[in-house]
Amino acid sequence: MTDGILPAVLGRFEWQSLPFVRAWEHPNASEIVGAGAGAVVIIGAILVAALITRLGKWRYLWSEWFTSVDHKKIGIMYIVLAFVMLSRALIEGVLMRMQQATAVNSPGFIAPDHFAQLFSTHGTIMIFFMAMPFLTGLINYVMPLQIGSRDVAFPVLNSVSLWLTAAAAALVMASLVVGRFSTGGWSGYPPYTELAFSPGVGTDYWIWAVTLGSVGSTLTGINFAVTIYKMRCAGMRLMRMPLFVWTALCTSILMIFAMPPLTVATALLALDRYLDFHFFTNDLGGNMMNYANLFWLFGHPEVYILILPAFGVFSEVVSTFSSKQLYGYTSLVIATAVITVLSFTVWVHHFFTMGQAADINAAFGIATMAIGVPTGVKIYDWIWTMFLGRVRFTVPMLFSLAFMMTFVLGGFTGILLAFPPLDYLAHNTLFLVAHFHNMLIPGLLYGMLAGYHYWFPKAFGFRLDEKWGRISFGCWVLGFYLAFMPLYVLGASGMARRTQAVFEPSFRPWLYVAGIGALLLAGALASLFVQLWVSVRDRKANRVFAGDPWDGRGLEWSISAPPPEYNFAVLPQVNSRHPFHDGKRQDDPYAPPRAYEDITLPRNSMTGPAIGILAAAAAFGLVWHMWWLAIIGALAISAVVIARSFARDVEHTISADEVQRTEQRWLRAAANAAPIPRELEMTSANQGLAEVSA
Amino acid sequence: MSADEVRQAGLELGRNDLLTHEQAGSAIFGFWVFLMSDAVIFALLFATYGVMLPATVGGPTPADEYKLVPTLIETVLLLTSSFTFGLASVAMKHGASRRQLLGWLGVTLILGIGFLGMELHDFMIMFSDGAVPSRSGYLSSFFALVPLHGLHVFFGSVWIVVMMVQVLTFGLDARVKVNLQRLGLFWHFLDVVWIAIFSVVYLQGMIQ
Known part of the structure; x- marks a missing residue:
């Protein structure tokens, strides 16, 4: 391209930025895998769009979901995002295992540069676009119900956080189709990620995706913390909060204090790359140690941002079951x-x-x-x-038990790595990779999946299929042990992490075992999707509309499943740690209140999706040096924020009559449901009404 | 809910406007929490500046570049603007005439813009001396920290204009009052950060 209008419009885009063109010009396995992944993104997007168009659901999606500020819907959208991104990042993990298993004294089928993109996206996605959305979604859905509130403190801000996260995830997906992703790992250490060594668009994709995600998470943390401090129902003292709310509070506090260091780290790296600053460069006084400190000042609290909510889930699940x-x-x-x-x-x-x-x-x-x-x-x-x-050994309980065994094991290897002299021997090997997967798979993923199974009936009104849940559980646990225990052995034998090719034949059997484990993990995810399909198909038999399928203890079980838009017809008043458990035993929790009142709720808002789309556009412009797009995007975001501050008609009212109709439908169903003992809770007899024993 | 109950730190609407006072509870608390995370960003940039201060690599040093008189005037401008914003808040709380409120907001805005103008002028002089961020690690850290504060003042100024328009459009409805309280916190916060910049960056730099 010559000087002129095109470079100004397209920035540094060229035809070779498209993986399809690269695969056409160099048709080797690695480029074809890349082009295939790009094609999957495009075809997937087209198929989803076609399906929605065919069903005529665009308007429904836009007005009922995308613009919704209801914490329950936002929570569900976060979890959908988490599952989509989990699918991609898990496949990347499988690809890496396959590559290493086939690359003993041979080049394998994935080129080194492509392999580096795989481990960078795998880590970035798993942390920022799988784990964070999953736990944020779960807290979003459950926490307001548990504290007896009708929404979070800042519902529109909640929607903005969701769409910033979605924009960031979209940016990572776009890197499959246009350009390539960073090769600098999920931690993006300079000086390797500086312009001198990584001049391409990859690092910029990483910087802006992570920055958008971290801003979204900071706002989420503020929102949750204020909700928990200010919006608990009457009588819900701090020491009466369910443990999941406590962990949500501590995670929020961590987000408020630990996300800013990440924002600073990525912003300073961006200044280095875009404006020739010298924070982390090798020359002119740059010092990459500053980056290491800033990044891990975020990175370590992040581990607990991820793990604490899972601890909360396990506390609820173990107690209930x-x-x-x-x-x-x-x-x-x-x-x-x-x-x-x-x-x-x-x-x-x-x-x-x-x-x-x-x-x-x-x-x-x-x-x-x-x-x-x-x-x-x-x-x-x-x-x-x-x-x-x-x-009772239900699926959430099984995940909790597997967590306890596996997490303790990972904790032991953590204590080993905490010895600096020992760390000198094991650092940068697969031992470390095995360790943190050993913490985060049980300590995050099992927890999130336990929560997903536990609260799914509350959110959708029917139970998940137990048989497929157990199959999936078996694959997750067996797959984990097969995939990661060999990595301890390999790491202790000195195999470096992030290696594209291996030159030690004795590693081969262990790599095979790990490869089989990775395939099992892919099977585990597939079983989860099968389970969802089967459960939706058989939903009529598994309805729990009365709302209390597990003889629950907290307020979230005291309302219908799915809950009405306003959550509680009358804001509850609690006087113990187990308000619903005690309520069931003291008097009738399904007695209608004396009178219903009008309920005022925030109105849907386009602010969130608008800011998300504009942020994605601005970030894309920054990545590709399409300055016009970046400037327009940034200005438009400011315009949206200012316009929103002028909005006045921001609430809508649900009339007392409507509330009464909704509540009566539920109370009638509860009255007609047969209370079931705990032995039957996994059968179709469970209609969501628990038999109360003293 | 009684009027005397403390709902948040800072200026309270209390018995002057009970309804807004109650609504302000989580709104203002949330903004305090936001400022806290913003303060973390500044703290980290201060730390980075401290670490990179020796990294002048033969280029301009703090003693070469910092001038006492302009920064002192900037300090006075910004501190005065904080005082005038305080007067605007008092005018809002005690239901003084709208003209008085707008007047004090206007004075604050002018002082803020004056500050920004002088700061930009300082930067221009530094640039003409060759003290540009690409020259050294020290200058990189300076130009990340101090202009970020300037950027905050700029956003605060835009916000003041928005709020003046809203006072004219809506009068003092609950949302305007809550947002004016938030803006007040933001503006005073910028003062606090500037005092740290003046002491840690400028005064310390001139001593050396």
């Missing part, structure tokens, strides 16, 4: 708070080998080991909760 109150509630709350504080004191353990003095390493090593103590307290509390309880 043991029919016992949580053992050691106070100690669990204190342990959660202690972990929150300690998580800010350990970040240096991510770079013990990068040159600080031995006594600094020692201090951070000891702090790291100290986190094991509150975590151990929690494990014991859950075990004591099950002790002499009426334990």
Whole structure:
């Protein structure tokens, strides 16, 4: 392209930016895999759009979902996003395992540059666009119900956070179709990610995707924290909150304080790349150690942002499916708070080998080991909760048990790595990869899946299929052990992480086993989708409209399933830690209130989707140096924000009559449902009404 | 809910406007929390500046570039603007005439723009001396920290204009009042950050 209008419009785009053109020019396996992935994104998008058009659902989606500010719908959209991104990142994980299994003394089928993109997107997506949306979605759905509130404190901001996250995820997906992604890993260490070594668009895709995601998460943290502090129902003192709300609160506090360091790190890297600053370059006084500190000042608390909500889920699940109150509630709350504080004191353990003095390493090593103590307290509390309880091995409970066994194992290897001298031997090997997968798969994914199974009936009004749930569970657990235990062996034998080719034949059997494990994990995800399909097909038989399928303890089970738009017809008043559990035993929780009143709720708003689309456009412009697009996008975002501040007609009212009709339909159903004992809760007899025993 | 109950830190509407006072509870608290996370960003940039201060690599040094008189005038302008915003808040709280409120907001705006103009002028002089961010790590960290504060003042100024228009359009309805309270917190926060910049960046730089 010559000077003129085209470069100004298209920035640094050229035909070779398209993977299809690259595959046409160099038809090797690696480029074809890349083009195939790009094609899947395009064809998938076209198919989804065609399906929606055929069903005539665009208007419905736009007015009922995309512009919705209802925390329940936003929560569901977050989780849908998480599943889509999980699918992509899991396939990438499988590809990496296949590559390494076939690349012993051979080049395998994926080129080094492509392999580097795979591990970078896999990590980036799993953390920012699978884990974060999943836990944010779960908290969004459940937390307001648990504290007896009708919404979060800032519903429109909630929608903005969702669409910023979606925009960031879209940017990562776009990198499959236009250009390529970063090869700098999920942590994006400079100086490798500086212009001198990574001049292409990949790092810029990474920078802007992560920045948008982190801004979205900061806003989410603020929103959740204010909701929990200010919007609890009458009588819900802090020490009466369900444990999931406690973990949501601590995660929110971590988001508020730990996301800004990430924003600073990526913003400074962007200044280096776009405006020739020298923060992390090799020359003119740049110092990449600043990046390492900033990134891990975010990165370590992030681990607990991910894990704490799962701890909350396990606390709810273990208590419910043991029919016992949580053992050691106070100690669990204190342990959660202690972990929150300690998580800010350990970040240096991510770079013990990068040159600080031995006594600094020692201090951070000891702090790291100290986190094991509150975590151990929690494990014991859950075990004591099950002790002499009426334990039912449902899918969420199975995930909880698998978590306890597996997470403790990962904790042990964590204690090993916390010794700086030992870390010097194991750092940058597959031992570390095995360790953090051993923490995050049970400590995040199992928790999220347990929560998904546990609260799904509440959100959609029918139970998930138990048989396929168990198949999926079996694959997740067996797949995990097969895929990651070999990596401990390989890592201890010195195999470096992020290796595209392997030159040690004795590694081969272990890599085969890990490859089989990865395939099993893909099977686990496929089973989840089969389960969803089967459950939707058989939904009529599994309805739990009365709302209490598991003999639940908290407020979220005291309303219909799915809940009405306004959640609670009358805001509840609580006087214990288990308001619904006690309520069922003291008097009739299904008695209609004396009178219904009008309920005012926030009106749908286009602000969220508009800001999301504009942010994606602006970021895309920045990636491709299409400055016009970046400037227009940024100005338009400001215009939307200002326009929103002028909006006045922002609420709508549900009349008392309508509330009464909705409630009466539910109360009639509850009155007609047969209360079931716990043995029958996994059968079609379960209509969502629990038989109350003393 | 009584009027005397403290709903948030900072200026309270209290018994002057009970309804808005109650609504302000989570709105203002949420903004405090936002400022807290913004403060983390500034804290990290201060730390980065501190670490990179020696990295002048033979280029301009703080002592070469910082001038006491203009920064002192900037400080006075910004501190005065905080005071005048305080007067605007008091005018809002006690139901003074709309002209008085708009007047104080206008004075604040002019002082803010004056600050921005002087700061830009400082930067131009630095640029003409060759003190540009691409010259050294030290200058990179300076130009990340100080202009970010300037950018905040710029956004605050735009916000003042928006609020003046809203006062004229809607009068003092609940949302205008809550947003004026938020803007007040934002403006005072910028003052606090500037005091840190003046002491840590400019004064310290001139001592060396």
